[in-house]
Amino acid sequence: MTERRHLISIDDLSDDQLRWLVQRGAEYSRGSAGADQPLSGAVVGVLFRKTSTRTRTAFSAGALRLGAGLITYGPNDLQLATGESVEDTGAVLSGMLDVLVARTVGPESELRAYAAQKRMSVINAMSAVEHPTQALADLTTILRHFGRVEGVRVLYVGEGNNTASALTLALSRYPGAELHLRTPAEYGVEQRYLDQAAVSARRSGARVEQRHDVSDLPAVDVVYTTRWQTTGSTKPTPDWRTEFAPFQVNEALMAACPGAVFMHDLPAHRGEEVTGAVLDGPDSIAFAQAENKYHSARAVLEWCATDRPSGGAGL
Numbered sequence: 001m002t003e004r005r006h007l008i009s010i011d012d013l014s015d016d017q018l019r020w021l022v023q024r025g026a027e028y029s030r031g032s033a034g035a036d037q038p039l040s041g042a043v044v045g046v047l048f049r050k051t052s053t054r055t056r057t058a059f060s061a062g063a064l065r066l067g068a069g070l071i072t073y074g075p076n077d078l079q080l081a082t083g084e085s086v087e088d089t090g091a092v093l094s095g096m097l098d099v100l101v102a103r104t105v106g107p108e109s110e111l112r113a114y115a116a117q118k119r120m121s122v123i124n125a126m127s128a129v130e131h132p133t134q135a136l137a138d139l140t141t142i143l144r145h146f147g148r149v150e151g152v153r154v155l156y157v158g159e160g161n162n163t164a165s166a167l168t169l170a171l172s173r174y175p176g177a178e179l180h181l182r183t184p185a186e187y188g189v190e191q192r193y194l195d196q197a198a199v200s201a202r203r204s205g206a207r208v209e210q211r212h213d214v215s216d217l218p219a220v221d222v223v224y225t226t227r228w229q230t231t232g233s234t235k236p237t238p239d240w241r242t243e244f245a246p247f248q249v250n251e252a253l254m255a256a257c258p259g260a261v262f263m264h265d266l267p268a269h270r271g272e273e274v275t276g277a278v279l280d281g282p283d284s285i286a287f288a289q290a291e292n293k294y295h296s297a298r299a300v301l302e303w304c305a306t307d308r309p310s311g312g313a314g315l
């Protein structure tokens, strides 16, 4: 049997694969992707060990719309909850499923263990360190809104979390793109992602920089933030809210970025990382961005389960 494709990190993708996934997501978003069902006859497993509204629904609806059958697992449904190993779980599921979409509680090692077989694709639906399918949906949103990703300038304000890490890896691949990260000092994007982005940026001509204040903001096309407590997680520093307060995206911050649209991966806490006036205001494209999770999920499923655009595994 031919080896399957996995999507565990943006770093696993070639530049061409990244571009195809973003472009294909935009085609699904525009309704120009065609009406065939490339996953017809496939079975997709959806395992979420943490809460989710968008990602879980996007991949479930996407799999069904592309013709696949679907099995969903909550956090305590598999024998993982009683101590069966991740390796054994992956080996068993790979004999029954074509694709496993998984949100983990820890780092990517759990997903890499599921992927240590050649029969079932594994898709990272968010790990503690990276949220690659969010970045794909984000770039699809940027492509839909601006008609290009190249040269688009993004100001990311808030925690350097798994969404920010994936965005850093992805945007640094696009010529002329800029990512200005403004994060609280103890909550920045990890250096290893900045280092990898620097390698990509040298090749592509993109620019990625991180600072820990919100003074002197650059001219940008997009202001982006995320919830301060991703899937309800807590923070190590007791006074973290004081550290985060200057990083709220509010009317004053948006006024300092004239012409910029606002993006948010959602869920949002109005009054914390963003004010209601910004999230629900005329410059916000956050809910179109959320819908693009579904369009982008179909592109990811198609890429994993077929040989499109070429050279991968067929069902």
Ligand code: CP
Pocket (backbone or CB within 6 Å): 051, 052, 053, 054, 055, 056, 126, 134, 265, 266, 267
């Ligand atoms: N943005 C995102 O991943 O949303 P969910 O946690 O609802 O899937």
